[in-house]
Amino acid sequence: MINKIKFTKMHGAGNDYIYVDVTKYPIVAPERKAIEWSKYHTGIGSDGLILIGTSEIADFSMRIFNADGSEAMMCGNGSRCVGKYVYEYGLTHQTEITLETLAGIKVLKLNIENSKVTSVTVDMGTPLEIERIRLEGKYPLQSTRISMGNPHLVTFVEDITSINLSETGPELERYPLFPDRTNVEFAQIIDKDKIRMRVWERGSGITQACGTGACATAVAAFENGLTGRKCDIIMDGGTVTIEWEQASGHILMTGPATKVFDGEIEN
Numbered sequence: 291m292i293n294k295i296k297f298t299k300m301h302g303a304g305n306d307y308i309y310v311d312v313t314k315y316p317i318v319a320p321e322r323k324a325i326e327w328s329k330y331h332t333g334i335g336s337d338g339l340i341l342i343g344t345s346e347i348a349d350f351s352m353r354i355f356n357a358d359g360s361e362a363m364m365c366g367n368g369s370r371c372v373g374k375y376v377y378e379y380g381l382t383h384q385t386e387i388t389l390e391t392l393a394g395i396k397v398l399k400l401n402i403e404n405s406k407v408t409s410v411t412v413d414m415g416t417p418l419e420i421e422r423i424r425l426e427g428k429y430p431l432q433s434t435r436i437s438m439g440n441p442h443l444v445t446f447v448e449d450i451t452s453i454n455l456s457e458t459g460p461e462l463e464r465y466p467l468f469p470d471r472t473n474v475e476f477a478q479i480i481d482k483d484k485i486r487m488r489v490w491e492r493g494s495g496i497t498q499a500c501g502t503g504a505c506a507t508a509v510a511a512f513e514n515g516l517t518g519r520k521c522d523i524i525m526d527g528g529t530v531t532i533e534w535e536q537a538s539g540h541i542l543m544t545g546p547a548t549k550v551f552d553g554e555i556e557n
């Protein structure tokens with residue numbers, strides 16, 4: 291049993307996770323560690339925990355645990371950071387990497403400057419289960435639900451500053467229509483290729499950014515005739531560019547990946 295785990299804190303547009311190479315530091319109960327380590331006052335502080343491992347069907351694998359210990363299928367911002375991690379820690383010299391996730395294999399293209407990964411484009415695959423819905427009850431919202439591997443509920447509003455996300459977020463996350471809970475995005479159209487978005491993440495609460503949420507928002511905007519196929523999603527912690535390719539039907543997400551620090555923690 292390894293007593294000390296080496297980890298790296300990284301963020302993608304402010305969406306921050308603890309990254310562990312589990313080929314060197316196996317973690318027995320990641321659900322429990324995600325809860326313990328994500329706490330800001332008594333742990334490392336993060337939106338969750340991401341495990342980087344080997345794969346029989348791709349170059350690497352990624353597992354993601356939210357701050358409440360629940361396991362998610364996919365993490366857009368996290369996948370970019372995994373690309374940076376495996377390249378900069380010398381686990382690969384490839385600049386195109388395949389990554390096994392619970393939502394299928396994703397392809398990462400690394401943009402390198404002076405041997406550092408500055409940004410990554412991820413082929414996020416095809417958005418699924420796109421449905422315009424009308425919520426009832428306390429929040430009679432006209433929204434769009436979309437799966438990017440994980441579930442999202444996107445609502446466009448005139449003025450995003452009018453949304454009390456810490457109140458609506460948890461209620462919509464557990465709205466009865468979503469037995470598996472949902473991620474919740476509110477978005478305001480700035481112009482044909484710019485959207486301001488804020489997110490309440492299932493299992494983590496308000497975060498500064500959500501990659502799969504940015505993809506879902508861009509898809510919902512296009513489906514509702516509000517933008518073209520390519521747009522910038524401006525979140526609290528940074529911006530990502532989303533393109534919904536017409537030919538392939540795939541979503542391409544490009545954005546930053548940033549290392550914060552390396553650390554060591556008792557297992």
Ligand SMILES: N[C@@H](CCC[C@H](N)C(=O)O)C(=O)O
Pocket residue numbers: 305354356361362363364365366367368440441473491492493494499500501502503
């Ligand atoms: N922040 C992520 C998504 C993380 C998982 C999400 N909270 C869920 O439970 O579905 C991203 O960047 O995509």
